[in-house]
Structure formats: structure tokens, C-alpha cells
Amino acid sequence: MARVVLPRGLAAELFGGREVIEIAAKTLFGVVHALEAEAPGFEARAEQGLAMAVDGVLSEDWSTPVGPDSEVLVVTRVAGG
């Protein structure tokens, strides 16, 4: 199971305060789908303003592989002006 770490506020708002969620997924698509199933609306939020890092590497490609021991960090996306 991959370990998904959520920002504190997002966890409070959508996931009942759980900041760490264990998810079985092969890619970031799988992570997003699993989190959407737990908290409808997460996927739209992710599309608009979140980024994810798998094992310390930021990736906006949701086909990025996720291993059973991976850590997925969900962070605020910063694009700029």
C-alpha cells in the first residue's frame, strides 16, 4: 500500500482530518481515483490546484508509477504570474 500524505487543511476539509491514507494504486491516476472515491470533489481540486510527488519527485503526469512502498506527497500547486 502506498502512503499518501495530505496537507493538513485539505485533510480537515475533505478527509475528516486524516492526513495519511494508505492506498493500493499502480499510478497517480489510481491514487486520485481512490481519493475521489473517499472524498468526492478531490479530483476537481487536484486538477485545478494540487500537485503530487512520488518518492520525493514532483510529477504532474498522473501515469507516473506508484509502488507498494511509495510515499505520495500531495501539495499545493504553484504556477505563478
Added chain:
Amino acid sequence: MNAPTGKLAEGAQDYRVVGTRPVRPDGVDKVTGKAIYGGDFVAPGMIHGAILRSPHAHARIRSIDVSAALALPGVKAVVTGADMPEDKALKQRDPTGGLLSFARHSLAVDRAMFDGHAVAAVAATTPEIAQAALALIRVDYEVLEPVLTIEAALAAGAPVLHPEHKTSGVAPEETVPNVLAVLTHAKGDAAAGFAEADAVYEGSFSTAPIHQGYIEPHACVAQWNADGQGQIWASSQGHFMIRDQVGGILGIPLANLRVTPLEIGGGFGGKTRVYIEPVAMLLARKAGRPVRLAMTRAEVFRASGPAPGSVSKIRMGATRDGRITAVELDIALTSGAYAHDENGPALASATLPYNLANLDFTARAVFVNMTMTYAYRAPAAPQAVFAVESAIDELARQLGLDPLDMRIRNVARPGELNFHGLPMGQVGYLEALEAAKAHPHWSAPLPERQARGVAMGAWGNYGGPSTAEVSVADDGSVLVAEGNPDIGGSRAAMAMMAAETLGIDYGQVRVVVADTSAIGFSMNTAGSRTTFATGKAVIQACEAIIADLRHRAALIWGVEDAEVDWRDGAAWCGSGDNAGRSLAIKAIAKRANFSGGPIAATGAVNAQGWLPGVGVHICDVAVDQETGITTITRYTAVQDVGTAIHPDYVEGQMQGGAVQGIGWALNEEYVFNAGGAMDNPGFLDYRMPVCSDLPMIDTVMVEKPNPNHPYGVKGVGEAPIVPPLGAVGNAVSRAIGKRVTHLPLSPARVHAAITQA
């Protein structure tokens, strides 16, 4: 200007084209007035739009009577909020509410939420008739109490701007009135960090809302035919953004909406969303004619997307030797009348260049009755970094440390974990500090009654999606099409990277900015991303072109592709009768139709691997103790720029960012009267620095290449606006012997600080 030392950082390479300073390809059109900007474009049959704007910062719209305006000869259309899609439809198209905010900001429905809010628009055969028609529209307002400041919005009993809104970032039951969003971030143990500190500084800081001040007001021409197809010609930081937002708001299939980019006279983040374009489309549909809408300067100030004001509290502790042990930061930013949230970049940028063990950060975006704020060059970083760099300066002073040494003591190094817990990449935080320390400016004696400040600031930069098309003409010249408006020199930079990759001369490459129907998607020219991301797309396409050219040369010579090498703009044969011979790109292109047809390739990327940019700025000031007037006497900007593709443009970005930051620090602010109307919506009263106000901004490029880009590119456009607020503030504080905490440092404010007991 201080020339680069010529010494390349580790990993840097010598290139043939990259790093040279060729003439900009858009220069002649721009200096001879031939370039077509937003306000220049004319469509056949075009008529003229104008917008009626609310004089009230907060009011309920009881009714709008447009009958007299419609009856005026020459008026072809009038629209109001009733012509806009309903909330439900907009939320279906964008559940996050972004389209809803853009739509309501562009044309009010039921309530006017800020001074200058559009409440109706007309299109008429002449601009004069359009203006006369506006005067005939009767709006019945119920004036409501406005909320103009962060403090007022958060006060108990304040009018609630969006009663239905639930604060994001907190549990639903913890929603806070007038707070759009909350973001918290903690690392380590702040309390333990303060316990080991030898010195602690605590202060409150604020910055005013300010405008990007781009020269060109927003302007567009829109056309929406009865068959459902539409076109928009506009200047912006992203014509795909205009297509997607207008299409999303009005429910137009994106393939039916073609947006053509016009030249842009500055944006700095303020042109990364729509303002007038949806209204122009509604007018065009009703009128059955193309409609031009253009803002006046006052409209730009009142109704576009300035940078948020901020209020912050900071507490920072450090040991005797300058190690920062803990930072608490609480920052609130004005969202404006609708939802715009810069909490993420504020917190991510606050201490980005430093490796600090203990952080406790909170950011809030707060609704107030002013135009919805938006991105300005490294959004929210200058506001947050102003507090952080002021606190570092105070601690350095308290501890008797050199302020640059204290920063070096805490600087982040590659491989260490950043704010999010991700490893720092190859960013020259330390190299920039060392370059600043080695610069003659830092050690130059100060003239009498002058003081020196220094500050550091970084910005994360971005990558993201971009498309480029490259084709080779029969004569061997190369055409590159990109989907990014050229604001800071992308045509030159793309041509240089294409020439470098193909091994040909810069003069053989011509770059155009293609419209939304002519090329694949490209994200905004924003986030310091274009040279990095679109550059990757161009290089990818050029590499495909090279593979194709090698294949065609192999066909001509009758050898395998693997026997053909590509160098210096030519194919070289490695075997057979032609071994050692070459075919230049021109020779292969001439035979294109006999070897497979046109030579063309697409590069399409979602560019990853971007790295932050960082600047260290040194500022000398003279403060007139009797008037409070601050004069910048010397200014040096040092920046890790990755590989500078075109150094002139890079230095220009550094100078421009520094000047805008100086304006932010010294002069600029939105001034509202008690009713919430902006009192200074023009450049006479909204004071931006001009050339005569400033010395030459000295630039020092530190080139530490990005290993994740073929030519080492890092974004350079945003980082230089981050340090100036702190650099100027620190210099003024040292000049008057008191910490200045509120920007802008207008003469009256500085004089008050000088005379305060």
C-alpha cells in the same frame, strides 16, 4: 550595467547560439509602431463596446433599465448580468468555482461587489454613441456597507460578502466569514526552536494592494456567429486561457472558439485570466457584428486583477551565531470581491532559500470589496518575503552579524529537503549570496547619510504543457510556431534554442505565435515557464526534424540511418561511397518532396523538472530626514538564472522585476475613499517609478544550469520582484534607525516614523 564575469558555473557549457545577444525579431515592428496590439485590431463590420461600471463598492442591484439605451439610434446591443449563465451551469462546468468567479467578476449579477464592477455593457456603431448609451442606462442600487481591509473583513459583525461560501482548508463546521481559504504548514517543533534561540524578533508587517502597471490596457475584438462559431482577437498572457475560460463561461465548444493572440504590452501575471472578453462575446452575439471592447486606464485599475494587499505577523528566533531556530508566520492576503487564493505560493516562498528546521505557517485569503486580485510576478512571494527578510535583518542587527553572513548561515543546499519535504534541486542559493558578497557594491563605502539594505528571495517557477511546431522550408529556412504570446522575448529564445539544436544560424529561424486553432495547447506565458517548457517542446520538435533529415540523407546516399550523423546543420555520411560527405539542411530540404514530403514535426510536452530562481538584491538609499523622501542611490540585483539563453532579455527581466519591486516598496498603493471607491485610478496619482527616479539597476547573472533542461534553463521572470521589498525596507530602516513595517514607504509614512518618539 555590470557585465557577467564570463566564468561559467559548474555544469555550464559553451554553446554556439545560446548565450549570445542577437537582435530581437519583434523589434522593428514594435519600434516603428507597426505591431498590432489589442487596441489596434480592426475586424470588418466592427462596432464599439463600452461598459457601465458601479460607482459603489458594495450594492444590491434592484433593477437595471436599459430601454432608453436600446432606443438610441446606433445602439446594436445591450447586455447585463441576466445574459450570463446561471451559477448552476457554471459550477457544473467547473466544480471548483473558478469560472463562476471569472464570470461574475466580468459582469455583475444581483450585486455590485466593488467600485468599477461591470453592471451593463452596450455595443454601438461609434464609441461616442456607446458612451451616450451608457448614460441612459438606469441602475437602481441599494448601497451596502463595504468591507475594504483585511482587518475590517475579519472583525466581528462585519458584512459578509459571500454568506454561502465555506472556507476551504478547514473542516466545514470551522468556516470563517469572509475567509476564502486557510492554509497551514508546520515543520519540526517551533516551540522547541524558540526555546533554543538566543534572540527573538517579533513584528507585524503590511503591504498595500498594488497594480502590475502594464502599459497596454486590456482590449479585444469578439465575434460570435449565428452558427455557433466565435473568434476573439486579444492581447493576453495566454490565448488558450482566453479560449478555455470564455468557452467555459459561455458554454461554447472549444473547437468552435478561435482566439488569435495580438502583441502584448506587458502583463506580469495580470493578463492570465479574462476580464472583458466574455462581455464582448455576449455583445457580439446580440449585435451580430464583431465588437471591440477596450478598458481605459481607470478601468484597468478599478476592474482588472491587481496584487493582493497583505497583513502579516512574524516571530523568528536565532542562535548567537545566526542559525535561525524557528519561524512563525501568519499572513492574510486580500482576495478581493471574488475567489482568488495565493496562500500556497505565499507559504511556499516565504523561506524558500533557507533550510530551516522549525516552521509554523498560516495563510488566509480574505474577501474584501475591491476588484478580485490576481497574480503579479511571483504571486504573494514579495509580501511574505518582506516580513521574513525584515525579521532576518532585525536579528542580524540584534546579534551583531553581517546580514549576508547570516543568510549564508541558513541557506539551503542541493539535496536538502525543502518546505514540502522534497529534495532541493540544483539551485544557486549559496552561489547568489556569495556573488553578492563578492560584488564591489557590498563592500563600497557608503556616502554620508546613506544606508544599505540587502534581501534574498526566491520563486519556485513552473513547467507544464506546451506545444511547438517546427517545419523546414525548401530553402532550408526553419519556421517555429509556438502557442505562447511573446512577452519577455520568447520568439528570440525559441529561435536560439532551435538554431542551437539544429546546428544552424539564428537568422535561418523565424518564430511565430500561432492561434488556438493552428497549434496544440500551450499554458499561459506565466510562472516563468515559457523558455523552460515551450523551449523543451521546440527542442523536442527539432530533434524529430533532425531524425527525419538524417533519414532523408540516408535515403539519398543509400545507407542506413545509423550511418548518418548530424552536426553543424548538416548530415554527414559515415560509410559507403559517400563517406565523409555532407548534405546541408538546405540540400535535403530541396529534395523534401522526393524523399517523403514536407519536413515538419510537433513537440508536445508537459514539462517537468523546473527549478526555482533566486535573487539577492543590494540597495543603497538616502532618506531626507525632513521630508521622508527616499531616494535609491545604488541598486544591484544578483540572480541564479540557470543558463541565460539571451542575456539581454534575462538582464531586462532582472532590472524590470527590481524596479517593480522598488515601486511596491516606496510608492504604489490602491487608495480607497470611505465609500470604497478607488481615489487614484491613474498614473498621475498612482505613482510608479520612472527612469528618472532610479539609478541604473546593476545586474549579476549567476549561471547554474538546470540539469533537467537540455540547455540548463531556469525561469527568470518572477524571482527578481521578490527581494526588493525587503532590500528597500532594510535600507530605509537602517537609514532612519527604526524598523519600517508598512509599505509603501511613502514620504509621509517615513517622516512619521522618523518623528515618532
